[in-house]
Amino acid sequence: MPYSLLISIAMDMHLTAIGRVRSSIGSRAESPKMEHEGAPDAWIDIDPAFAPALDTLAEGQEIIVFTWLHLSDRGYLQVHPRGDVTRPKKGVFNTRSPDRPNPIGMHRVRILARKAHQALHVYPLEALDGTPVIDIKPVARRSGSSQEQDFVDWGPSIPWEQATAMRDLLARSVASGLLAGVHGNASIRHGHTVIMTCRGTAKGRLAPGDLTALDLESGKRLSPGRPSSEAPMHLALYDAFESVGAVLHTHPPHVLALELTVGQDGFLNLPLFEAPVWRDSICFVPELQPGSEAMAQAVAEAATQAAARQGACRAAILSRHGMVVWGETLSEAVNTTETIEALARIQLLAKDSPFSQYSASWPNTPFSA
Structure with missing residues (x-):
């Protein structure tokens, strides 16, 4: 369908397609009825004539995409809601049916990426491949409202509350130096579902x-996006401990250096009252391939053995790789990570200080609390 498609509505009303949808959805039978029911990501290819109109649109921004539902039947005035013939008919103006006198689609999506002035990568979009796009507008914010007060659709099977909490806690972890760039991964247990960061995501701005x-049981993906390669380790910890509600894998610099x-x-062989308590909550895992099933099983086994031996285990040091911490909540896991990182920093500072009595026995003399 050419970009120059001109849709004549009346003698004095015209709509010009500004682009079209490029999607994996090929037919109405494949399309979810609503965007939150499993709609995939898609591209909007823009007619070069309208490319300047994309100026200042940014990645991460929410927009409203208006489409012309070109395969719709314009003769309908009443429909059974969602095509369910057991439900009484309604006037189409009180439904989201694509079959209506003027089949205009309205889709709230987020820009995932831009390809210069040629295309927008958006999510979630339930429009069919080849659907004409007739307009794009930014999502208007209410005066005085914050981003948190406005609903953000994180995707199918991803609850808003858990996703927002993960976003904020990971941003805090980046700010405190526990994470950098795309390193690390996190997950939250939500019923029989695990919400997890995708591969290659910047943790400071989810x-x-x-x-x-x-x-949770099968590890099968329930929504778009490739999960972290460390997903097997997260699932193994959830399987090992029923009380675990969140898992956080970071590369804390002082923990790694120590x-x-x-x-x-x-x-954590430190003459501090806190050190033995925290050391006893940590297990150690030998060097293994990150993301492997061997790593996942080794972490779960080390954690369960340490818990049986020490009464509790909240973290695992992964040799030459980082640290994984778990807790009832992600907030608890972040707190634990910050505490262990702070103690590791103290130990490194004590080692390097020429005035430290502790440095004289470094690191071979154990401290007895």
Whole structure:
């Protein structure tokens, strides 16, 4: 269908397609009825004549995409809602049916990426491949409202509350230096679903499209997006501990530096009252391939053995890789990570201080609380 498609509505009313949808949805039978019912990501290819109109649209921004539902039947005035013939008919102006006198579609989506002035990558969009796009507008914010007060659709099977909490806590983790760039991963258990960060996402600025949902039992993906390669480790920990509600894998710089310097035997070997308590809540996992089933099983086994031996285990040091922490909530996991990172920093500072009595026995003399 050419971009120059001219849709004549009346002698004095015309709509010009500004672009078209490029989607994996090929027919009405494949299309979800609503965007939150499994709509995929899609591209909007823009007619070069309208490219300047994209100026200042940004990645992460929410927009309203208006489409011309070209395969619709314009003769309908009443329909059975959602095509369910057991439900009484309604006037089409009180439904979202695509079959209506003027079949204009309205889709609230988020921009995932821009391809210069040629295309927008958006999510979620339930329009069919080839659907003409007739307009794009920004989502208007109410005066005085915040981003948090406005509903954000994070995707199918991803609850708003859990996604928003994950976004805020991971931003805090980046700000405190526990995460950097696209490193690390996190998940939250929600009933029989696990909400997890996708591969390659910037943890400091999560947006729709950066999270995916997995079935807790099978690990099957329930929404778009490739889960972190460490998904097997998260699922293994949920399987090992019923009380675990969140898992956080980070690369804390002081924890990594300390593990590389002193190894397991010297880790958190500090003359501080807090150190033995936290050390006893940590298990150690030998160097294994990140993201492998071997790593996942090793973490789960080390954690369950440490919990049986020590009464509790809240974290695992992954040799030459980082740290994974779990808790009832993601907030608890972040707090634990921050505490262990702070103690590791103290130990490194004590080691390097020429005035420290502790440095003289570094790192071979154990401290007895």
